[in-house]
Amino acid sequence: MNDADRESSGRRRSILKGIGLSTGGLVVLTLCGLVAWGVIIEPRFLLDVRTETAEVRNLPPSWEGETLVLMADLQVGMWLDNDGMVRKAVRKAIELGPAAVLIAGDFIYGESPDRIERAVELVRPLAEAGIPTYAVFGNHDYSLMFRDSELDEGAAGELAARLEDVGIEVLENEARPMPSRRGGAPLHVVGIGSEWAGRSRSRDALAQLPDAEPRVVLMHNPLGFRDLPAYAGSLTLSAHTHGGQLRIPFTRSTSWLDITKEREVLADGWGEQGVGATGNRIYVNRGIGFSSIPARFRCRPELTVFRLERAVGDVPAHGPEGDSGDDPGTPDEGDGEP
Structure with a gap:
């Protein structure tokens, strides 16, 4: 491998390393953001x-x-x-x-x-x-x-x-x-x-x-x-x-x-x-x-x-057949079990 090839290979490795570091950093930031949202923001400020x-x-x-x-x-x-x-x-x-x-x-x-x-x-x-x-x-x-x-x-x-x-x-x-x-x-x-x-x-x-x-x-x-x-x-x-x-x-x-x-x-x-x-x-x-x-x-x-x-007559059920009501809906405001 001549000097030009070695230099080109080194640049590729540097670029790939930079991409890996950037991706890893983005993943860490995303995870930190999700934790902050789930522990601090949503349960403590959004009723x-x-x-x-x-x-x-x-x-x-x-x-x-x-x-x-x-x-x-x-x-x-x-x-x-x-x-x-x-x-x-x-x-x-x-x-x-x-x-x-x-x-x-x-x-x-x-x-x-x-x-x-x-x-x-x-x-x-x-x-x-x-x-x-x-x-x-x-x-x-x-x-x-x-x-x-x-x-x-x-x-x-x-x-x-x-x-x-x-x-x-x-x-x-x-x-x-x-x-x-x-x-x-x-x-x-x-x-x-x-x-x-x-x-x-x-x-x-x-x-x-x-x-x-x-x-x-x-x-x-x-x-x-x-x-x-x-x-x-x-x-x-x-x-x-x-x-x-x-x-x-x-x-x-x-x-x-x-x-x-x-x-x-x-x-x-x-x-x-x-x-x-x-x-x-x-x-x-x-x-x-x-x-x-x-x-x-x-x-x-x-x-x-x-x-x-x-109620008039039988009380109607809410939601279509098979709908368990799991959709949290749109808020008006901002093996243990529960």
Whole structure:
């Protein structure tokens, strides 16, 4: 090889090395950007306030057009948890001025010694604002990270007592009337106990109401929806799944939840047609906090606002046949399980 050839070969190697370094640098920057988005930006600054029309069987005239706000899965106590977004969601709920706020469980997470007090203080402003607030418990409120984890009755009992002290009603398999602020007949909230904790007794809760009484059914784990008798839960609200928490683009299954575990009902949004008994319909909220990984990607924290209407005939299912409601939608604002 003569000098010219050696010089040309050296230039080619330098160019290829430069391309490799540039590509590697671009990959690193992209990964850092994705981590920053998933850990810092999306879960801590971008609250998805979703407004939905919800039909309720036998809804009293005084409740027509009223709104309910649903929030869930605060997960206070997890490493790098999401207290700031909880505060934002609570402030937004107060600003919206609903007839009631419903909290679908998992207030706490893990063994952080101050997690109960922090969780209570985060939601206390709802009661202080005079908004009737009702809650049920999820698996983490009993310290159940896994189905076979040891049940912590003490944590759940202390949390329930503290929430009741600040004016938030905790329901376990019981029905409670929500008085209309316009006067007239009440709308009932039926709170179902934690599925994983062995406290889910929906039929006992529903037996406290005549069949024709209007109600909203509140549960943490959507698995319990399948146990509701026909026409018992025209509006059933739940959480637990975090919407999958990490939605992976360009895959057949876009939800981390789908990939890592068997689906219980659906990831989020309205249930698909055919799920549950006739006349029942479920909505699954994506929650606010985290499980396992302190990140969200294409799955923003959610506050759901339901505008109530009286159902005419059978309550229609939302979404086409086979649509699980996994699309996170367009926001109005900027083997452990969940």
